[in-house]
Amino acid sequence: MSPETLYQRITDYANRANPYPLYAELRENGVTRQADGSYLVGTYHEIAALLHDPRISSDSRNRADPSTVPMFRRNSQQAFIGLDDPEHDRLRRIAMRPFGPPHSPGRIDALRADITRISDGLIDEFRDKDRIDVVEDFAYPLPVTVICRLLGVPHEDMPQLRAWTNAVIAGVDVTPGKDEESRQRAGQDARAAMGEYMGDLSDKRRENPSDDMLSALVHDSGPDGRLTRAELMATGTLLLIAGHETTVNLITNGALTFLRFPDAYRLLRDKPELMPRAVEELLRYEPPVHLLPQRTPLADVEISDVTVPKGAPLILVLAAGNRDPLRFDDPDHFDPTREDNQHFGFGSGVHNCFGAPLARVEAQIALNALVPRLEDFQLSEDPPPYRRSPILRGPRHLPIERVG
Amino acid sequence: MTGKPWKGRIVIVGASLAGLRAAETLRDEGFTGPLTLVGEEPHLPYDRPPLSKQVLLGRTRATEIGLPRRRDVDARWKLGVRAGAIDPIEKKVILADGELLPFDRLLIATGTRARPWPDPVEARLDGVLTLRTSDDAAQLAERLDAGPRRVLVIGAGFTGSEIASACRERGLEVTVAERGPSPLVGALGGALGAFAAKLQRAHGVDLRCGVTVTSLKGRDGRLTGAEFSDGSRIEADVAVVALGAVRNTEWLAGSGLAAGPRGVACDAGCRAFNMYGIVTDDVFVAGDVARFPHPLFEYQMLALEHWGNAVAQAEVAAHNMVSTGPHRRPHLAVPAFWSSQFGLNIKSIGVPTFSDHVVIAQGSLRERRLVAVYGYRGRITAAVTVNRAKWLEHYQYLIETAAPFPPESGAADRPDSAASVPSDVPDPQLLSHGPTVALTGHLPDRRLTLVRHEPTPTAAHRR
Incomplete structure (x- = not known):
C-alpha cells in the first residue's frame, strides 16, 4: 500500500490492537509525506533528533494551515505541553517546584506508602473473584486516587473528573470519523469545565492551604512568580489528566504483556527486584503514548534527506521508534532484563514527561503487587478491546479469568 | 570481552574518580587477577564537585561525599x-614508603593538585588556603563558618567563581582578583566572560579584573590583607588561591614516559607514549593527568579537568588494559562539564576554546537563560548553556557531525537570527585561572634533541 496513507491506516481503529506491522512499514519508508501534507517519522534516531531540535515547535498554532490546529488550541491559555520555550520553560519550572528536586525532592518518595496501601487494598477486593477487569478493578482506580491525593482533589469528585477526562481525550483523538467536529467541541467544553473546577479548587486552597501540590502552587513565591489563575487552570487540568491517563495504560499493558509471555512472567514473579527494569522495557515495548501529533517546524527542517517545510504538521511515532532495529537488538522481543534501553516511553528533550518519576514509582509498585495475583489467571480474550485513541493507546478493558 | 580473560597484575596509581571507575570496569570486564590502588590521600575515593559548592554552603560535610560504588572491586588499597x-x-611502582609494586599493566590516574601561591612565605600565612581535596574543603568551610570580614579569591576560573558564589550566598564579603579581562574567560571566551563579570558584580562580589595580587600581607603569621598590581589594597582574613591545577607528573620524571607539566600523553586508546613518541603497551593513562588526541578537535592533544571525562576515559582505559588489539576501543567522548554558581546552572559540551566565533542561539543574556554556540572555521565545536541544559543533546549532535556554524536559525526562543561575534578566547598565559580544558597541541611534552653517537672506531674499541 502507498506510504502516503500510513497515517490514515495507523489511526484507523481496525489497527489499534496491533499497529506494529504498520510501524515497521513506516520505518522502512523513512520520513513520509502524507496525502494531507503532514509528515510522519518513525525511526529512532530521526525522532530523537527532532525531539531535541529547538526549531521544532510543540505549539500547533504555528501551523501554516489553521484548519489543522485543534479547536482547543486556538484561543484560551495553553498548558506547557503545547507551548515552546521560554513560556514552556517558565510554566514547567514553576510547576516543578512543588513536585520534584531541587525544591521538593521528597514529594514522590512520600507517596510510596500511599501507593502501596492503595494497590494492596484494590487487590484485596478481587482476591476471591474468578473474573477481573484489570482496567476497572486496578489499573484505573490506582493512579486516579494517587493523582487526586497528590494534587488535593476531593475523592468524591472523581466520577465527574472521569467524564470530563474522557471527553477531553476524545476531543484530541485523531482517529478518522465523521463526528470529529462534535467531539472536538465536547472536548473543549469539558476542558473549560475542568479548568473552572481547578480554578475554584485553587481558590479554596488559597484560603485554606493543605499539604497538597495545588496548595503549594498557589502559595509558592519562587523567582519566576506565581501562576496566574488562567495558567493555574490550564496547568492543573494538564497535571490531572496526564497524571493518570497514561499510567492506566502502562499498568494495563504490564498485566497484558506478563500474561502473554509466561517466561517473562515467571522471571518477574521470582525476582521482583527486576521490576524497575521491566517497567522500562514496558515503556519501550508497549508505551502508553504512541505518537505525538502536534509538532510543527518553525523553519524548513531537513531530516534524513527529506525537507519538512516550515508550518507542516509533523507527527512523531514514538512507539515505532521504540521498535527500531537500528537502535534496539531484537526490538519485537519483550525482554525485562534489557540493558541500554533509552526508549521514548516518556518522550525525550525539553518536553520529556513531567510526571515520569511518579509514573515509574506507581507502575513498579502496582505491578509488583499484581504479579503474584496473576498466577492462576489467563486472558479472557486476546487481543482485548482497545480504547479509541491511537495517541494514548491502551486496552479499554482487560478481562482475565481464573484458570480451571 | 571476547576470548580468554587477560591474566596478570594491575596497579592503578591514583585512587580518586578515574582510579575507582577503572577498577570497577576491570572487574566488570572479567579481570580476576591481583589489583592494587595507590592513593596519596588517606581517604577512600570521594566526589570533588561538591567541595566548592555544597560543602562550602554547609549543606554537606567534606567527610560525607564518598563516591558511590558500582560494584565490589576486590582490590588492595x-x-x-x-x-x-x-x-x-623491571615494571615496578616504587612507593614513597619504599614498597615495590610489581605490575604487568599500570594505570596512571594521579590527577592534579592545586597550584600553590608562588611565594612560600606568604603561602604559609594562617588564612591562606587552596581548594582541591576534601581536607582543603573542610578547612575552608570552617573558616567561612567563623565569619571572616572579607574573603579574597585569587583567580576567577570555575573553582574561584564557585567559591565567590558560596561566600556571597553565605552573606560574606568577597573580593575576586583576576589577571584576565573577566571571570571564566579562559574556558568560555569573552562574551560569556563579560556576562559572568556582570553576574558577579550584581551579586555583590568586589570583582577586580586586569590586576594581579602582588603580595599577601600578614601580621604574627596571620593573613591580614593583600596588595594589588594597581596599587590598591584590601584587608582580608581568608585568601583562597584558585590559580588552577598542576598535573601530578613529577614522579614520572625518570620513567621515560612523555610526561610533563601538560600531562601524560597517550593515544586514543589511553596507552601512554614514551618520550620518543612510541606508544607503550603496558602503561595506560586516564583522567585529569592524561592528554589525548581528539578527532573532533583536529587531533590536538586535549587535557580535560572534567568529571565526565575521568569516568569515560577510565572505562576505556580499563577495557583496553584487559583486551587485545582489535577489541580495544577509542576514547572519543565529547568533552562536557558543568558548574553551578550565583544561582545559575552552566553546562558546556565540546571545547569552547576551540573556536573563533560565538552566537547566542537560544535565549538571551538578559534573561540569564541561553545557549551560546561556538564555531571554528565555519563548523560548530561547542555549546554552553546557562539554565538551559536540556538543549545540550541537540548541540552535541551538531558538534559530533561537524554541522555548519552558525547553527540554522528558527529556534522558538530565538526567532531573529542572532549575529555571531568573535569568541575572544584569550591566551591562557594572560590569565590567573588555569583553563580546565587545555588544547595542548600535537607534540609530546618535551622537546628532544636527537643525539647521534657515530660509531667511531675508537668508541667501538672501547666497548
Missing part, C-alpha cells in the same frame, strides 16, 4: 602513600 617513581624496565 594503599592509601595515604605517594607513588615515588616507576621502574620501567
Whole structure:
C-alpha cells in the first residue's frame, strides 16, 4: 500500500490492537509525506533528533494551515505541553517546584506508602473473584486516587473528573470519523469545565492551604512568580489528566504483556527486584503514548534527506521508534532484563514527561503487587478491546479469568 | 570481552574518580587477577564537585561525599602513600614508603593538585588556603563558618567563581582578583566572560579584573590583607588561591614516559607514549593527568579537568588494559562539564576554546537563560548553556557531525537570527585561572634533541 496513507491506516481503529506491522512499514519508508501534507517519522534516531531540535515547535498554532490546529488550541491559555520555550520553560519550572528536586525532592518518595496501601487494598477486593477487569478493578482506580491525593482533589469528585477526562481525550483523538467536529467541541467544553473546577479548587486552597501540590502552587513565591489563575487552570487540568491517563495504560499493558509471555512472567514473579527494569522495557515495548501529533517546524527542517517545510504538521511515532532495529537488538522481543534501553516511553528533550518519576514509582509498585495475583489467571480474550485513541493507546478493558 | 580473560597484575596509581571507575570496569570486564590502588590521600575515593559548592554552603560535610560504588572491586588499597617513581624496565611502582609494586599493566590516574601561591612565605600565612581535596574543603568551610570580614579569591576560573558564589550566598564579603579581562574567560571566551563579570558584580562580589595580587600581607603569621598590581589594597582574613591545577607528573620524571607539566600523553586508546613518541603497551593513562588526541578537535592533544571525562576515559582505559588489539576501543567522548554558581546552572559540551566565533542561539543574556554556540572555521565545536541544559543533546549532535556554524536559525526562543561575534578566547598565559580544558597541541611534552653517537672506531674499541 502507498506510504502516503500510513497515517490514515495507523489511526484507523481496525489497527489499534496491533499497529506494529504498520510501524515497521513506516520505518522502512523513512520520513513520509502524507496525502494531507503532514509528515510522519518513525525511526529512532530521526525522532530523537527532532525531539531535541529547538526549531521544532510543540505549539500547533504555528501551523501554516489553521484548519489543522485543534479547536482547543486556538484561543484560551495553553498548558506547557503545547507551548515552546521560554513560556514552556517558565510554566514547567514553576510547576516543578512543588513536585520534584531541587525544591521538593521528597514529594514522590512520600507517596510510596500511599501507593502501596492503595494497590494492596484494590487487590484485596478481587482476591476471591474468578473474573477481573484489570482496567476497572486496578489499573484505573490506582493512579486516579494517587493523582487526586497528590494534587488535593476531593475523592468524591472523581466520577465527574472521569467524564470530563474522557471527553477531553476524545476531543484530541485523531482517529478518522465523521463526528470529529462534535467531539472536538465536547472536548473543549469539558476542558473549560475542568479548568473552572481547578480554578475554584485553587481558590479554596488559597484560603485554606493543605499539604497538597495545588496548595503549594498557589502559595509558592519562587523567582519566576506565581501562576496566574488562567495558567493555574490550564496547568492543573494538564497535571490531572496526564497524571493518570497514561499510567492506566502502562499498568494495563504490564498485566497484558506478563500474561502473554509466561517466561517473562515467571522471571518477574521470582525476582521482583527486576521490576524497575521491566517497567522500562514496558515503556519501550508497549508505551502508553504512541505518537505525538502536534509538532510543527518553525523553519524548513531537513531530516534524513527529506525537507519538512516550515508550518507542516509533523507527527512523531514514538512507539515505532521504540521498535527500531537500528537502535534496539531484537526490538519485537519483550525482554525485562534489557540493558541500554533509552526508549521514548516518556518522550525525550525539553518536553520529556513531567510526571515520569511518579509514573515509574506507581507502575513498579502496582505491578509488583499484581504479579503474584496473576498466577492462576489467563486472558479472557486476546487481543482485548482497545480504547479509541491511537495517541494514548491502551486496552479499554482487560478481562482475565481464573484458570480451571 | 571476547576470548580468554587477560591474566596478570594491575596497579592503578591514583585512587580518586578515574582510579575507582577503572577498577570497577576491570572487574566488570572479567579481570580476576591481583589489583592494587595507590592513593596519596588517606581517604577512600570521594566526589570533588561538591567541595566548592555544597560543602562550602554547609549543606554537606567534606567527610560525607564518598563516591558511590558500582560494584565490589576486590582490590588492595594503599592509601595515604605517594607513588615515588616507576621502574620501567623491571615494571615496578616504587612507593614513597619504599614498597615495590610489581605490575604487568599500570594505570596512571594521579590527577592534579592545586597550584600553590608562588611565594612560600606568604603561602604559609594562617588564612591562606587552596581548594582541591576534601581536607582543603573542610578547612575552608570552617573558616567561612567563623565569619571572616572579607574573603579574597585569587583567580576567577570555575573553582574561584564557585567559591565567590558560596561566600556571597553565605552573606560574606568577597573580593575576586583576576589577571584576565573577566571571570571564566579562559574556558568560555569573552562574551560569556563579560556576562559572568556582570553576574558577579550584581551579586555583590568586589570583582577586580586586569590586576594581579602582588603580595599577601600578614601580621604574627596571620593573613591580614593583600596588595594589588594597581596599587590598591584590601584587608582580608581568608585568601583562597584558585590559580588552577598542576598535573601530578613529577614522579614520572625518570620513567621515560612523555610526561610533563601538560600531562601524560597517550593515544586514543589511553596507552601512554614514551618520550620518543612510541606508544607503550603496558602503561595506560586516564583522567585529569592524561592528554589525548581528539578527532573532533583536529587531533590536538586535549587535557580535560572534567568529571565526565575521568569516568569515560577510565572505562576505556580499563577495557583496553584487559583486551587485545582489535577489541580495544577509542576514547572519543565529547568533552562536557558543568558548574553551578550565583544561582545559575552552566553546562558546556565540546571545547569552547576551540573556536573563533560565538552566537547566542537560544535565549538571551538578559534573561540569564541561553545557549551560546561556538564555531571554528565555519563548523560548530561547542555549546554552553546557562539554565538551559536540556538543549545540550541537540548541540552535541551538531558538534559530533561537524554541522555548519552558525547553527540554522528558527529556534522558538530565538526567532531573529542572532549575529555571531568573535569568541575572544584569550591566551591562557594572560590569565590567573588555569583553563580546565587545555588544547595542548600535537607534540609530546618535551622537546628532544636527537643525539647521534657515530660509531667511531675508537668508541667501538672501547666497548
